[in-house]
Structures are given as structure tokens and as C-alpha cells.
Amino acid sequence: MKFLQISLLFSCLLQVITAQAQVVSRSYEMRYFGDSTSAQGTIGFNGDSTLFTPQERIQYLDQYADFTKFFFQDGDLDQQAVFPADVDKIVSRFKEIPLPEQRQRIELKDWRWKVYDRGRQKTEQAQLAKWSQDPNVILENGQLRTINDFSYPLDLNNGENWRFALQWETNIPKSEERSAFLLLDNLGNPVVLMGITSEGECFYKSKIGLPIGVAQFDTDTLINFKLLVDVEAGRFSLFINDEVKADFVRTLTENPVETFFLKLPVGSTLDNLYGMSYERPNINPFEGEFPTPKGRTFLEDRFELSEELGDLGLINFRDEEWEQIKLPVQSGDRFRNMDLILRKPLLINNFQKAKLHFEQIAPNTEIWLNNKIVYVHRQGQTLTLDISRDLLPNQPNKLMIRMRGGDGWQLQKVFLDLTGSRYIESANLYATQGADASQLHLNARLLIEQPTEENDGFWQGKVRVKMTPWHPRASTRTVFNQSFDVQLRAFQAMDFSEVVNLPRLSAWSPNSPNLYQVEFELLDGEGNLQDDYTFVTGIRKLEQRDGSLYLNNQVTPLFGANLTDYLPFEVDNYSEPRFEMDEWIGRALASLEVMNGNALRVGNLNNLDLDRLLDYCDQLGILVILEMDKLQQSSPWSADWERLKKRIEEVRHHPSVILWQAPRGLMFNGFTAEALPWMERFYEVVNQNDANVLIALTNADTKYIDGRLPSQDGTSLYNPSMRDYQPIDSSLAMVWRDSLVVRGNADRALSFGKDWDDLRNFPIDYTVDSLRYKYLSSDDQIYINYDSESLAGQENPFTVRGVPYRYSETYASPYPSLAIGSELPYEAWKISQAWQAMSTYETLRKKRWLNYDGIFSAKLWNGGDPTTILDAKGYKKLNFYATQMAFQEVLAGSQTTDFAYSIGEEVPIFINYSGNRARFQVTLRVKNLEGKTVKTKTFPTVSFRKGSATQSLGDWVNNLTREGWYIVEYEVAKR
Secondary structure (H helix, E strand, O other): OHHHHHHHHHHHHHHHHHHOEEEEEEEEEEEOOOOOOOOOOOOEEOOOOOOHHHHHHHHHEEEEEEEEHHOOOOOOOEEEOHHHHHHHHHHHHOOOOOOOOOOEEEEEEEEEEEEEEHHHHHHHHHHHHHOOOOOEEEOOOOOOEEOOOEEEEEEEEEEOOOOOEEEEEEEEEOOOOOEEEEEEEEOOOEEEEEEEEEEEEEEEEEEOOOOOEEEEEOOOOOEEEEEEOOOOOOOEEEOOEEEEHHHHHEEEOOOOOEEEEEOOOOEEEEEEEEEEEEOOOOOEHOEEOOOOOEEEEEEOOOOOOOOOOOOOOOOOOOOOOOOOEEOOOEOOOOOOOOOOEEEEEEEEOOOEEEEEEEEOOOOOOOEEOOOOOOEEOOOOOOOEEEEEHHHHHEEEEEEEEEOOOOOOOOOOEEEEEEEEOEEEEEEEEEEEEEEOOOEEEEEEEEEEOOOOHHHHHEEEEEEEEEEEEEOOOOOOOOOEEEEEEEEEEEEOOOOEEEEEEEOOOOEEEOOOOEEEEEEEEEEEOOOOEEEEEEEEOOOOOEEOOEEEEOOOOOEEOEEEEEOOOOOOOOOOOOOEEEHHHHHHHHHHHHHHHOOOOOOEEEEEOOOOOOHHHHHHHHHOOOOOEEEEEOOOOOOHHHHHHHHHHHHHHHHOOOOOEEEEEEOOOOOOOHHHHHHHHHHHHHHHHHHHHHOOOEEEOOOOOOOOOOEEEEEEOOOEEEEEOOOEEEOOOOHHHHHHOOOOOEEEOOOOOOOOOOOOHHHHHHHOOOOOOHHHHHHHHHOOOOEEEEOOOOOOOOOOOHHOOOOOOOOOOHHHOOHHHHHHHOOOOOHHHHHHHHHHHHHHHHHHHHHOOOOOEEEEEEEOOOOOOOOOOEEEOOOEEEHHHHHHHHOEEEEEEEOOOOOOEEEEEEEEEEEEEEEEEEEEEEEEEEEEOOOOOOEEOOOOOEOOOEEEEEEEEEEOOOOOOOOOOEEEEEEEEEE
């Protein structure tokens, strides 16, 4: 009885212990367990230290892919990172920024639009003349109508041999004859065959020769067909009225397409015949260049003449029949070479100051108002234009925007601000935390643009600043409300600045993205409101301490991805240049969160409204690094400092922006001679316009012509070739050691043909020797891996399904041959993804044990780059799972790059964690490829103090005698 009581007590205690142990991390490695001779020493996957043949490496990658699919329950590698419902959830919860109350803000969302292809009408006249000569058809109401049974071969230029899209509209009457649509190769053999039977059934013919019915239509029904053809893969997809009817099925032959053949019965119509081709671009993968192919319209026939727009500035030009469109708009490849004309009537009441603001506008854009050009936009992405003299009060105005074709165009949010002569030009608010007190900094620029007779030409008034909670829960309760006397001189801008004690406010952080609505109000001496300036911001504290990044006194490592604006569209919209920007942003941010990321690194987003993206990041708690615009010349002194200043002013109210970074590819004539003066200038521009962010004075691939690299403390320069240090006057490098300045680079261990020995030696390499160690171990600055690895992995062709916009032929790259020892055919996409994922995880795991403070993995997605985490349509590559595993809050694994363990070998284990105090316990399980556990070891519980650290857990000894590949799983439980 006593024994039973003890057993029950032990059982209850075990249940309590188990309940307290919450599993917070799971990861794995695949290793070869060999005998004492074959696996001795340091064994790599490839390179001089490997013992594996190319065939054994391919076998390993195949098994690695299969286990990864099992581990993450993605058996067919066909799971999207996020579903439309996830994106809709983010977009539907987004709160629009509140409008000012006093100033009149008119949001210009709806426009009449027309695309204009200069010289298009001449081409159309030739096309119409050609059709008019055919006795079997007539042109009627902008359509081609058959008056006899009609067959016609359309020559598709020199053949479509990669990927292309083809679409058309047709109306088939009741007839005994079938209609047919064929794609033929140069010998007349069908590549794709489809048609409509006399009973109205749509069908296509399969590879095995059987016709497959896909839809039934009544007679005289307008049908829209669209084909996406991947000649390279020998597959096509068929859409009928925007519904997929054949999903990436095999073509009848795999030859280039030369001809589109039509067969229509009498009484049919044909309209809007359109084709866009994508040619395989030239690549230079050794340089990491995977360009996005631009589309080429190879076929377009609307069977009518385009409207000749003539002088687009004429005030009486009739646009009543133009279609309506909502901003934002995007040319894509479909409209790339055409001008977009947007027109909008405006009826404005009395005003004294009118400013037209564009959130994102393409260069080479003309802005017309009332029959004349008022501005030509040449450079930059945002624009605020004073149109006070050209806008007519109390009578009709016509605003027109003409965006020139050629390089493509985009237009995002546009609004018009109307004020009186006394107004607030800009405003900002931020908090600082000092040793004695926390303070709130208030800044604004005030103007009065009318003569003032009283008070010797001075105007007396007040600035009132108010703050109210706005997100995630709004409130009418004001948490800050103070007024300050101001005195303005007519026609002279005044910079208002005050510092007050910081009130009790909820801080902004990724876990609690608290935001406040801020209102700067300008009042006259009697308290009458003259103007108001409204924005949304959050209060947060940023600092580097103990070699870690602290956000609101919490250690915050940065795990994320690089975001580029190569838009992952399936195919350009034929009918209108609409751009679903919110959907694009929602998809990117949702994918990042699923990947365990908390940060984005954003470069030059020429196609995206940066302010809109940052609004989303503010509300979702995503941290952001922003890069200065890429320099157009090799000299860093070509920097446009005024443009940088303006850009900082535009986004400085966003608490999500935590770091401004110098542009990529800087080249200096020595550190002390040129780099330091440039860095001081960059620091000055950033800090004077936003004192509440960190600053990166360097970027990926920053170079010094003399080859000497600055030491961590700025007291010496290191010469990699001579491996010596040259002392310098440390007073010269004060900006280098500033408390706001961070360290970082694009540290790559396995990219661009490197092998396993490079990973084993990392972070030491021939360019920096041990200097990177000193950067990483600094007690002052954090160290960020801005662009971690460039490893290619081919997309699953069954998820992209022939999308013509993509290019990721890693099987044609030299890297698989170098890394695996064998070229990969097109069908070996799973092996390609496994190499990318395995290499990514191995490098990221090592960077975690080296205690990097921030790691930004490859691009989240990109139209023409196979080094991405997701494919072109948002499906997870194996690389997604590798990154997701590496970015867990706490990570355990082997502290070695050894790929094979001999009998009796001691394998060191580490655990890495950044955050508040915590206790963890790691359990290691070795499993064979059938999933049977053959060894288990639980390590003693380890404690972490607040901060960022890697701890060694000790070793485990390999005592397995059966050779082969094994899975080593690591499970971390929080105690």
C-alpha cells in the first residue's frame, strides 16, 4: 500500500513537471554515422574534406527533402505560406490614418483613365486593312465577325520557346461545325489543341490523346479564353472566364510554338486577341545576377482603331466615355511602353494654400492643371507640389496626370491639402530617455504667408499638441495636451521646438504595437483654430547595450528577410493597370510572421508606397531597416543629401523604422581619407532629421581602395593581405564609435561556389581574418548580417504552374555542379531545393551560435531570383522551413560543422537565446531514417540572464555501430 502511494505521488509529480515543461523549439540535422576510420576527422558535405561521392550527395539531399516534408507536414511541397484568408485578415484590420479636422484634405482616389501608345493607330490601320481583305470576315462594332466558315493561321513571330500568355474573347453560335484553337510548332504539329463542339462543350486534348471536356456554354455566350504556356516544362494551363480548367497539364509536344491557328464557324465573333511573351534572360550566376525577364507584347488586336488623343492638355477634351479606375495603378509589362492618362475634375471652395501630395509617383510624369503643365516630375518617389496659383477657387478645374511609358510607371496615394495662409508645414514628436528623466520632443515648422500689420509685423498665436490612444484600441481620452506661445514673422518659416517631461504612455513594441494619434494645432490669439497637422506614431526606446539591441529595455534580436519590389504577379492584367497594393503588403508581412521573422530590410521600393508599408508595419509590430537610395555613380559623394533628408522627414514618425543604412556598394579611397568624412555627413543628415533611430554607416560590400579595414574601436586599420594593424588617431573615428552606430555586413559562408571548408572556417576568411570576431564580440555595438547567403533553389514547377514572369533555372547554374559535383536536370527541382535549404540552415545555425544580433535571410520573394524563400506564387520552398527553424526564439544544435560522426566521437551542443531571464532544457534524440529513436540524451537545465547569449551544453558521445544517415533532433523545453 505504501509502495502504491509513493507510485501515485511520483506519477502526479511527473505530470506536474511535464506540464511545466513547455516545448518552445524543435530542430534537426541529418548526419552520417560511420566507423572509426571512415568518419574520423572533420568531414564536410563537399570540398576537400568530404568523403561523399556526387551520387551519395544527391541521395542525401533526396532523403533530406523527404524528412523535411515529413517534419513540417508538407508531403507534396505545395503549401502556400499564407492563404488569401490570412491576407484578408491583415488587410481588413488595417486602420486608415485619421484625417485632419481643420485643414481640408481631399483624397483623390477615383480617376478617369486611358492608355495611349504613341504611333499605335498606324499599326492598327495596317491590321484592319489586312482583315478587311479576307472575304470570310467583316469588321463590325469593334469585333471580327465571320460571314463564312473561317480558318486562319497567325504567325507568332520567331516562335515562343520559353513561357508566354495568350488570351482572346469569342462568341460561337449554334452550328454543326466545331470551333478550334491550336498552337502549332514549326512542322505544323499541335502543341496545344482545344475547341468548342457543336453542342457548346469546351474541351482540350491531353497528352494521351483523349479530348477532355471542361465547360458547357449556351450559344451566343461571350467566352474569355486564357492560356499560360510553359514550353520549357512542356505544360500549359487553361482558363475560361477566369476559372482554371486545365491546371499545368502536359502539352502534346514540347517544341517551340510558331503559329496560333483559329477555326471558327459562320456567325462567330473574335475580339481582344492578346499575347505576351517572356524570353529567357541572360544570367551571370557567378555574380549573383538573376534578372527578372520583361514581358514583350507579341500579339494585340482589338479590331478597331484606338482613339487619337491629340493635344492632351486641351481643357475641352472629352473624357466622359473613359473608364473609371481607383488608385493605386501599376504598368506591369502589359502597359510598360504606353502612356497612362489620368483625369479628374475638381471643384474647390475658397482657400489660400493648396498642396498636391503624391505618396509614390514615377519619374517622367507630367502634371497638368487647367490646360497647362504645372510640373514635370523627374526624380524621386514622393512629391509635394504647391499649386496655389494654378488652382481656381469656386469654379471647375481639370487635373490631369500623364505618366510616360518606357520604363514602366506606378502611382499610389494622391491627396490635396487646402489651408489658410497660416499653416503647419511639418511636425514630429519623439521621446528620449535620459539618466535623470524621460522627455518628449515636439518639433514643427510654421508659416504665415500674408502681410501682418499689427504687432510690428509679427503674428501672435499658440501651438497646441494633443495625443490620444489610437491603436490597437482607440480612445477619446487625451493623454497629453499642452499649448505653447509662438510669434511668427510674415513670409518667414519658424522652426518650433519644445522639450517636455514624457507623460505616462504605453510603449510601442512588436508584441504591443501601441500607437497614438498626434495633433499639432495652430491657434490665433483668441484661441481660434487656424490649421492642424495630424499623424500617428508610437513611443519607443532604442539603444545598444552589452553588445545587444534593446527595445524598451528588452533584448530584441532581429530575424527577418530582405524585401524587394519585383512583383510576383501571375500574369499582367490585360484590361486595366490596377495594382492591389494592400494585398501585396499583407501577403509579405503575413509570410514574414509565419517564418518567425520580426523585421524587414527594405531597399529601393520603386513600385511600392513606402509610407503605406510602414503604416502596416507600425500596426503589426514589424521592425524595419531602411536603406538610403542606391547611388547612381561609384563615388559616394554623388549622394543626394537633400533627397535623403526629405525621405527621413517623411517617414520619421513611424516607430517601426529603427535603423537607417548607408547605400550598398560604397567605395572609399581609404578609411581616414574619405570614408570617415562621408560617414560623418551621413550620420549628420540622419541624426539631425531623426534622432530616434540607429545608423549603419556601412552596407553590404562597402570597400576601401587601400584595402585597410577599420577595427571595432576605430583605433587601427587592419590589412588583410599583410595581417597587420596600423594605428590611427582614435579621435578621428568618433562617429565610428558613436552609441547610435551599428556594425554589419553581408556575411556569406556558402554562397557563390564556396564549399564546406569555408563554412567550417567561418567567420574567418581571407578578406577580414579575425576582424569579424571582434565585431561580433563587441560590448558596444550590435552586429547585423544584412543579407545572409545567396543560395539558389529551383521552384516547384507544379506550384508556379508555368507562370511566364518567373526565372529560376538553377539547374543551369554552375553552383549545383560545384556544390554537389553533378549538374541537376530540370526535373531535379526537389534536390535543388534541398541543397538550398540544408545549406541555409547550416549557415544560419552557425551564425546563431556565433551570437549575431540580427540576421536577414534571402529575399522574401523576387520575380527573377532563385535565392528566395518563397516561390513566385507564395508557395513555401524547403528554404522557408529551414529559415523558419533557424529563426526560432531559442535554438539548440551541434556546435560543429562536421557532417559525419565516428564511433566514440564527442559532439558539442549549444543553445542560443536572446531575451529576458529564462530556463531551458534540451533533449536530443537520434533517429534512423525509418523514424525509430536509437539514442536519447537530456541535458541539464540551463539558465539565461537577460541579454543575448550562446551557452555550451556539453557533449554527447556517438556509440552507434550501425553505419548510415541519421536524424539528430533537438527539442527545447522552457522550465
